[in-house]
Amino acid sequence: MKFKPLSNRVLVEAVEDVEKATKSGIVLPDTANGKQYVKGTVVAIGPGKFTDSGGQLPLSVKIGDVAIFEKYSGTEITIENNKYIVVREDEILGIE
Amino acid sequence: MKFKPLSNRVLVEAVEDVEKATKSGIVLPDTANGKQYVKGTVVAIGPGKFTDSGGQLPLSVKIGDVAIFEKYSGTEITIENNKYIVVREDEILGIE
């Protein structure tokens, strides 16, 4: 992966679609789709956040983990025509 | 439980319904239902929050505790067709 996340950020490839249109092309609101979260595989991790004293807090997640995070956290980016999401580790609820 | 909460998060299985519709199917507002909180059993706990100095504050709740937390805190997730709520420990009012 040529993208290197900074700080405590993680690059995730979504396992389930972030937003899913119905067959008719209408985007369903959250309450219809029912899910408040997204599941994705971690494909790159940052070096960790700097503390005020100059140290760095290593991440708890590692490449290959399946991360679950809130639906609207993170930023979608495109790398070599694939879609990914960049999230901060503290937005990840947990891993499987 | 295959889900591992991160930081100071806790996975809870609700003992009482988060949202309860009347028989007629109408969702009652909080003031009708009267409860501002949810009760649930802790089924998984995170390793604790990192401090700035790199330490980690262990959680006070443990697996099996019945936790009481405010109604709209946390995020609902589904694991193997069961519904759970992920809450941060500091959103838990107390345990029974």
Add this chain to the structure above:
Amino acid sequence: MKFKPLSNRVLVEAVEDVEKATKSGIVLPDTANGKQYVKGTVVAIGPGKFTDSGGQLPLSVKIGDVAIFEKYSGTEITIENNKYIVVREDEILGIE
């Protein structure tokens, strides 16, 4: 009391009603009722808040104290059919 407050929370049994309707059933606004606070007896206290260095700040209030706190602070919970309020100690103005 089977409920154990977490962190710097306190379980209080209200001495005076939090919200009082008139005989006609109409809920009076604050300006009519005039009081901005609630008085209650402390029935359970938490172990104290964790500091960043991992220490814990013990509470100043103790079981049996009559606590006075702002009207809309805290969360109402029901334990064995009795109503209580869970407040953080820093929301308590003082004790009698």
Add this chain to the structure above:
Amino acid sequence: MKFKPLSNRVLVEAVEDVEKATKSGIVLPDTANGKQYVKGTVVAIGPGKFTDSGGQLPLSVKIGDVAIFEKYSGTEITIENNKYIVVREDEILGIE
């Protein structure tokens, strides 16, 4: 005084009325009455605020001081039929 303020709070007996109606019973807005502050005598003080390291910062005001604080700071409480105001010391502008 049977009321004991917590943390850095101070119990004050107002020297000047917090809100003053005209003879006609109409409450004058601030701009009419002109004052942005209240003057009161300190009748009880808290033990001071806890710091993160577990220390306690003693108050600078003492019982008997005349404190001046912003008009809408603090909470009005009634003790034995007298009205008082509970303010945090950092809301007090100065003393006379």
Add this chain to the structure above:
Amino acid sequence: MKFKPLSNRVLVEAVEDVEKATKSGIVLPDTANGKQYVKGTVVAIGPGKFTDSGGQLPLSVKIGDVAIFEKYSGTEITIENNKYIVVREDEILGIE
């Protein structure tokens, strides 16, 4: 001066009017009057702000300094029929 500012507050006697009405009695908006700041002479200073470790940061301004601060900072108070403004030192832009 019988007023003693608390913490990092400063008592200032305005050199220029905070709000100036036109002869016709109409209060001019800021954009008409053009000034975003007030100039005043420091007549009393507080002992400084407490730090978390219990120390106190002494003020940089001293009695007699002409302080310039933003127009709507501070609180107007009246002492022996004279008008003053109480501002926190960190609201003072600079001194002459």
Add this chain to the structure above:
Amino acid sequence: MKFKPLSNRVLVEAVEDVEKATKSGIVLPDTANGKQYVKGTVVAIGPGKFTDSGGQLPLSVKIGDVAIFEKYSGTEITIENNKYIVVREDEILGIE
């Protein structure tokens, strides 16, 4: 480059247009254009942010890195007729 960023700021030359009009001259909204981020080459970096203890946290990005940051972060400036964006390093999602 004669511009020297301060603190943890970075000067970036956008590789892709920040805002792109259609041929007809109509500016497309984000949802039409689809991208939430901007890609740019780092052309100058600041010395790092000061910590409270007086230290300075060096930047992780270096001149020549291709940085990806959220679409509306940073400030556009013009130097010798070229457009650049000044962003804080913590607004950069990652580098390529």
Add this chain to the structure above:
Amino acid sequence: MKFKPLSNRVLVEAVEDVEKATKSGIVLPDTANGKQYVKGTVVAIGPGKFTDSGGQLPLSVKIGDVAIFEKYSGTEITIENNKYIVVREDEILGIE
């Protein structure tokens, strides 16, 4: 310069007009004028911001530097009929 900025403030003399009216006297909105920043020469600097431990963080900019800062940061003041802007150093994007 008789004005002495406090804390981490800097006194700047604008090189380019902060707000520029068209010949017809109509003030152009930012989107018309296009610039989000102001350029100015530093004519006085403060001693630096105090830290919680009582230290002082010296400024990075010096008198004579050309500073670039966001258009609506700072406060305009008039000294001996000249207009200046007082900005905090952390609002300065960089220097030339």
